[in-house]
Amino acid sequence: MKEIIKVRNLTTKFGKKIIHDNIDITIYEGEIYGILGASGSGKSTLLREMILLEDRFKGTIEIMGKNVKKLSLKEEIELKKNWGVLFQFGALFSSLTVLENISVVLEEYTKLPDEFIEKTAFSKIKLVGLNEDVAYQMPKSLSGGMVKRAALARALALDPKLLFLDEPTSGLDPVSARAFDSLIKELHSFFKPTVVMVTHDPQTIVNVLDRFCILIDKKVVFEGTFKEAVNSKNEKVQKFLKPILMEIE
Ligand SMILES: Nc1ncnc2c1ncn2[C@@H]1O[C@H](COP(=O)(O)OP(=O)(O)OP(=O)(O)O)[C@@H](O)[C@H]1O
Ligand SMILES: [Mg+2]
DSSP states (O other): OOEEEEEEEEEEEETTEEEEEEEEEEEETTOEEEEEESTTSSHHHHHHHHTTSOOOEEEEEEETTEETTSOOHHHHHHHHTTEEEEOSSOOSOTTSOHHHHHHHHHHHHOOOOHHHHHHHHHHHHHHTTOOGGGGGSOGGGSOHHHHHHHHHHHHTTTOOSEEEEESTTTTSOHHHHHHHHHHHHHHHHHHOOEEEEEOOOHHHHHHTOSEEEEEETTEEEEEEOHHHHHTOOOHHHHHHHHHHHHHHO
């Protein structure tokens, strides 16, 4: 298996507060990888560090062989073309239609002519299971599930090799959440991107993730498959898994 993201000796401090204390994780190409941990354990921060939105850390993050702290501007733009992101909050620009939300990404990172941008944006809208007429709607007129799908369409705009999803099913009703899980698995089976997902949704953890890490007390206490986690002798891991196992019973 080929490594696509390597985090080594990563320490994050915000002021005097330590968020990550010397953590290592390895994400392999093509897998669906989860970042798990309690609220405030630094999951979103870790994701933001990977996508160049947060650089207050020591240690290294290597993505596709590139150290994210040693990129020229050109390398940074090239690297960013490889990924799509679905953010935890404020997934879409509220003043733009869904179509415009997707188009801005294509305008920023490609030299495609306008009509091709529109066609591509429409194809992504269909890909995530939204009706074409959603294209002209504003985010505030959409349901929670539709907003997540529209945000996923935007994340898929550049046919990314890497897809970063922060809590994709949070705030959704159970039916929409499971439908979103299925969508991610289906898209993954077609396009085989590497997916890095922050989640605390037990169903997603069990049914969607190939491997995951668990952040507890600033450390990575576990990295591996769900089966390996269940068999882990680590008390912190078992304590973390307990409510998940109860929920999926
Ligand atoms: N820009 C920032 N400046 C200072 N502190 C921050 C910043 N971003 C996050 N933090 C703090 O870092 C800690 C980790 O935050 P983070 O958002 O990464 O947690 P999380 O695991 O994603 O939590 P949640 O499950 O609630 O989304 C929190 O204590 C938060 O207050
Ligand atoms: Mg978060």
